[in-house]
Amino acid sequence: MTMELLLDWKSIGSLLATFMFVRTAIHDFLPPEVYQALKRLFLKVFAALKPKISIIIEEFDNSYNNDLFDAVQTYIGSKCFSSAQVLKLSKSKNSKSLSYTMETNQNFEEVFEGFKVNWKFHTVEKKTNSMGYTRSHENRYFELSFHGKYKEIIHSSYIPHITEVAEKIKFKNRERKLYTNRSADEDGRLWSSVPFSHPSTFDTVAMNPIRKREIQDDLIKFVNRREFYSRVGRAWKRGYLLYGPPGTGKTSLIAAIANFLEFDIYDLELTAVTSNSQLRKLLISTSSKSVVVVEDIDCSLDLSDRKKEDINGDDHHDQHEKGRKRKHGNYSGGSYGSIVSLSGVLNFVDGLWSSCGGERLMIFTTNHKEKLDQALLRPGRMDKHINLSYCEISAFKILMNNYLNIQKHPLMNDIEELLGVVKMTPADIGEIFMSCEEDANMGMVKMVEEMRIRLRPAQESADINGELSKEDDQVAEEKAEDLKNEREDSVAAELVDSVE
């Protein structure tokens, strides 16, 4: 028995020695190219002996569409361009972009987290017999092959990765919509929609670049915080209040935000809402990536006096009566014809979306921030207050570049000085530039003229009050400087104010 064992150990030893000898001989005597080729062959043979696993993803699952098949098709379509030899190219009706799909029997290979996966697309003709008729149809499916030891990673990481990427691609390619509830009463639908195509972007909005960057950062932070919101048990939403005089870019900024996030826009007309329950339905039916806008909040609701309204519920009779009168055109409304109560708005702003998932940005606009209830302004409801005001030089430069396509001009100093004393909205400036689009120089001259015209009444009234001495020009200059400093201070204060 001991002898046999000894023999066995001996033979193993000599086998190892032979192996080492052959290996060294091959390594030392064979040319390196031959050695590498042999090595590759050996690895291939060895890999072929390893267990391989395949997963089949069919187009239909018990006659129902298989979402995973669609996801794989989208995913591979976005990647196979460089590797597959035959591809199909198409563009679907509601899509902005072209999409590639694989042809039958084509392979696509990729490396995920360090291991290789192989995809193959199959089409098989199938015949079914029912009630004496033979019907043939195509059975399309993807086959995913990989080494057996990666089964767990495929299931827990790779497949979720595919669905996530596919979702992002589909979202990017879809046509975005602008929804409005204005015609809700007539056609019975909650929202009517048109494709959303507003040209305003963060590049075209005339605004202090630092504040622009700050808003963009805030938006990026918001959309990247899904886990945070779910961890702290809060609805994934953020409230913005845009305030400032008419024509300062509130609507333009909203469009720029929606374009930046690639979200749908819901323009919520509160005066067209007939009850709080309708308001609730409207809000719940918004898509999972949406910007809900309530413009001119001070004009559509009596928000200044909360005590007038029943905060915990609707006064249905009262609401109904207001709605009836409004429909018949003879309702001038509490202060502005409010149909939904303040509680309705506050409730949904506070947490109606907690159970809906999805990311929603709520934007209110007003020309009169001071008219709004403090309860509505607090963080959680309006997380960020953005003041859009009269044009200052950095915003002016953006408009000048947009409309006249110039970055510098000899009249810039005059304009900067005048902007310190004359209130010009970006809309005013846009109008003047629009009329001289072809002649940048003329546009700038006209601008200075218009500002000087507007400056005169201010100087005259100052004169009457005895504020202006004989050295008009010098004092006007000093005043311009003071106002400019004041403006800079208020911009700085606003920045501090809006930092959470």
Ligand SMILES: Nc1ncnc2c1ncn2[C@@H]1O[C@H](COP(=O)(O)OP(=O)(O)OP(=O)(O)O)[C@@H](O)[C@H]1O
């Ligand atoms: N900050 C801005 N940047 C670029 N364009 C602007 C800006 N502000 C105003 N405009 C131009 O003026 C027009 C009116 O602007 P917008 O509707 O955005 O102002 P608003 O503040 O929403 O006005 P309102 O309070 O009356 O609704 C727009 O068509 C836009 O071209």
